[in-house]
Amino acid sequence: MKQNVFIDGQHLKEIQVVAVPADGNARSIAQEAAKLIGVDAESLLVFKEDAEEPLNLDSKLEGADDPGMTHHVHQAEKVSVKIYYLNGVKQRFFSPATRIQVVLDWAVGPEGFNVDVSVAPEMELALTDKPEEEIPRSAHLGRYAGGKEHEVEFDLVRGIIPNGAV
Amino acid sequence: MSTLSPTEVAVQNHMQKASFLRGVACGRWKVLGFTFPELFVQVAAVDEHGNGKTYAFRFIVDGYPDLAPDVRCWDMATNALLPADARPQTPARTREAFKEWGHGMYRPWDRNGATHNNWAAIHPQLAWHAERDLTFILEDLHDLLNAFTKKAAA
Numbered sequence: 001m002k003q004n005v006f007i008d009g010q011h012l013k014e015i016q017v018v019a020v021p022a023d024g025n026a027r028s029i030a031q032e033a034a035k036l037i038g039v040d041a042e043s044l045l046v047f048k049e050d051a052e053e054p055l056n057l058d059s060k061l062e063g064a065d066d067p068g069m070t071h072h073v074h075q076a077e078k079v080s081v082k083i084y085y086l087n088g089v090k091q092r093f094f095s096p097a098t099r100i101q102v103v104l105d106w107a108v109g110p111e112g113f114n115v116d117v118s119v120a121p122e123m124e125l126a127l128t129d130k131p132e133e134e135i136p137r138s139a140h141l142g143r144y145a146g147g148k149e150h151e152v153e154f155d156l157v158r159g160i161i162p163n164g165a166v
Numbered sequence: 167m168s169t170l171s172p173t174e175v176a177v178q179n180h181m182q183k184a185s186f187l188r189g190v191a192c193g194r195w196k197v198l199g200f201t202f203p204e205l206f207v208q209v210a211a212v213d214e215h216g217n218g219k220t221y222a223f224r225f226i227v228d229g230y231p232d233l234a235p236d237v238r239c240w241d242m243a244t245n246a247l248l249p250a251d252a253r254p255q256t257p258a259r260t261r262e263a264f265k266e267w268g269h270g271m272y273r274p275w276d277r278n279g280a281t282h283n284n285w286a287a288i289h290p291q292l293a294w295h296a297e298r299d300l301t302f303i304l305e306d307l308h309d310l311l312n313a314f315t316k317k318a319a320a
Contacts, residue, residue, distance in 0.1 A: 006184060006187075006188045006191070014183075014184070014185045014301070015184045015185040015188050016184050017184040017187070067191040067192075068188055068191035068192030068193070070188060121214075121256075121257040121259075121313040121314050122257050122258060122259050122313070126291065131291065132290035132291050133291055134291045134292065134302065134305075134306070135291075136305040136306075136309070137305075137309050137312075138189075138192075138194075138305065138308075158259075159259045
């Protein structure tokens with residue numbers, strides 16, 4: 001018996017599904033993900049979504065009761081994030097399994113740029129070196145951090161599109 | 167036996183992609199019906215007071231994916247445009263996206279938005295092209311409808 005598991009991870013442009021044994025473990029995910037990513041399975045860490053620490057590769061898979069459960073696969077345990085806003089910059093490390101929504105919440109919050117609460121819901125993140133790339137808030141941070149780079153830079157921008165219509 | 171057009175096949179294939187299915191599995195959106203060229207999808211929302219609700223959208227998908235869908239905020243009960251005063255009003259970027267301007271959604275990925283104000287060039291991260299898929303639009307709609315909610319994109 002196999003079960004399908006959603007994964008996000010380095011070098012993945014979007015969510016993927018891998019089929020692993022129903023009684024499999026985190027290593028099963030790493031082995032299947034490695035085929036998609038093109039790296040050695042032994043070099044991959046496996047995280048649950050938003051988890052700070054990777055799973056023990058021998059740990060049994062959980063989340064059978066959560067059909068949307070998404071794991072993350074990455075070679076890095078931490079990713080350095082720099083965020084630029086106005087004339088300032090903030091930096092901290094996140095797990096690569098962190099959703100962009102969580103990074104954005106930090107960036108607009110008191111530990112970040114403490115953006116006024118009336119403006120905070122308007123804010124978005126854009127990749128500093130690829131502003132044309134859409135950044136879904138459900139995406140995992142590690143998707144944007146290459147295996148050996150382990151760092152991502154974002155601009156914090158106001159997402160509103162100016163009125164230009166009737 | 168019916169034969170699906172290449173456009174219908176493309177839509178069906180995109181609805182089978184992992185990124186789309188994950189959104190369904192997480193309860194972020196669900197398909198209400200698909201009779202080519204009309205696709206109806208419901209997207210989950212949380213307002214500024216923390217109240218959960220849903221909004222329906224009609225996608226016209228003829229020419230998909232070369233041609234961007236024409237996306238309208240829809241009232242399934244009357245099978246017509248959702249009245250402007252029933253659409254989300256906050257925050258400002260969401261209100262702008264949902265405003266009535268005589269066309270579809272006020273976004274660069276919409277069929278009518280692509281050529282509006284040179285948006286495709288000014289906002290390439292939100293512009294439609296043939297490599298995009300339905301999930302790209304649904305992700306943006308979900309983000310717009312959950313702007314107040316931390317961890318909204320779970």
